[in-house]
Amino acid sequence: RIFHDKIRTRAINTNEGTQCLIDNCLKDTSDEMLARLPNFKHIKRNIQRQRKKKDLSQGPQEKTFTMIPKILTITLRKDTFLQFDSGPGDNRLVIFASVEQLKLLEDTKEILIDGTFKITPLIFAQLYTTHGVYRNDLFPLIFALLRDKQQQSYKRSIKELCHLCPAWFPKSNMVDFEKVAISAFEEEINTITNSVKISGCFFDLQRSILGKVQVSNAFVQLR
Secondary structure, three states: OHHHHHHHHHHHHOOOOHHHHHHHHHOOOOHHHHHHOOOHHHHHHHHHHHHHHHOOOOOOOOOOOOOOOHHHOEOOOOOEOEEEEOOOOOOOEEEEOOHHHHHHHHOOOEEEEEEEOOOOOOOOOEEEEEEEEEOOEEEEEEEEEEOOOOHHHHHHHHHHHHHHOOOOOOOEEEEOOOHHHHHHHHHHHHHHHOOOEEEEOHHHHHHHHHHHHHOOHHHHHHO
16 A cells, blocks of 8 residues: 555656656665565556656657646655746756755755766756765765756856855765866866865776777777
């Protein structure tokens, strides 16, 4: 009963993919409850049925879309979730966060920022997520949809974030190992704090080096 209630609530109130929704609902589920669950094909059909009833809006297909459905702009508690939308255009920027997440960001001195691509709507290039370390735990705090991976877009998102959180003064920032992203944070955040330590993710560096090696003669020579 509890599991089915979770499924129904998330199906109606989120835009998660079907498998992602199921995975989230399975967290902290006991072995006994798992053994009593119906076939997963039935669960997936139930999710689709619930969404058809609710008619949850699909993601935008055109960059000129004018309105974000209200259900996607608020939290389950009916608080504001859409914090910034630059409006229709080639350089559209959309930022999501709850009021609690913004307050937590201002209290956070160590942040980690990562770009995600697979779950991003087709008209955007990436979902840029800001995580904060608070009381030794890592929390997702800011979700920004960017149209490209240009330095100007990164700088613009930082400026809007600083506007939303005027008391935000991070001391340490780890970002994707991209030169344009690192440069953007160095220019924008250092202008405000003059003391932030910015570093690139080592995993991304390894992946970048491997990619360069694989497309060069060095890969053949190493083999």
